[in-house]
Amino acid sequence: MGRKPKVIRICPRCGQRISALAKQKVGDRVYLYAQHYLGTDENGRRIIKKCYLGPLDGYVYVTKMHSDIGLTLRAMADKRRLLEYITTLLNTLLVKDVDEETLEEVLETLTEYTDKLRDKLERMKELPAK
Numbered sequence: 001m002g003r004k005p006k007v008i009r010i011c012p013r014c015g016q017r018i019s020a021l022a023k024q025k026v027g028d029r030v031y032l033y034a035q036h037y038l039g040t041d042e043n044g045r046r047i048i049k050k051c052y053l054g055p056l057d058g059y060v061y062v063t064k065m066h067s068d069i070g071l072t073l074r075a076m077a078d079k080r081r082l083l084e085y086i087t088t089l090l091n092t093l094l095v096k097d098v099d100e101e102t103l104e105e106v107l108e109t110l111t112e113y114t115d116k117l118r119d120k121l122e123r124m125k126e127l128p129a130k
């Protein structure tokens with residue numbers, strides 16, 4: 001809470017570079033839009049495409065929504081979502097056609113990270129919480 005959203009310059013909606021960000025207040029909520037300058041029209045006015053990014057508070061925007069792999073990145077401020085993302089990704093690997101090589105790489109990476117995470121957890125248990 002009270003943390004400023006970290007904005008990355010690629011639109012999570014359309015994948016284009018964000019030219020500017022715009023906030024719009026509706027009632028007591030603030031919504032965020034990405035603006036894409038698409039050049040100028042015949043009268044020299046800027047053509048701007050707007051993409052709705054969601055309510056401002058509590059959101060951390062990430063590079064892209066990975067909808068093609070069944071994952072929509074949401075508010076990372078919500079730590080529980082991390083587990084949801086990981087589970088979704090793993091489930092995608094189970095149900096989608098993935099080649100042998102990729103699967104082997106994924107398993108290797110998972111094993112590596114399982115060890116790293118276990119080490120981290122052990123260190124956390126050894127050290128008193130700060």
Ligand SMILES: [Zn+2]
Nearest residue numbers: 011013014051
């Ligand atoms: Zn966009």
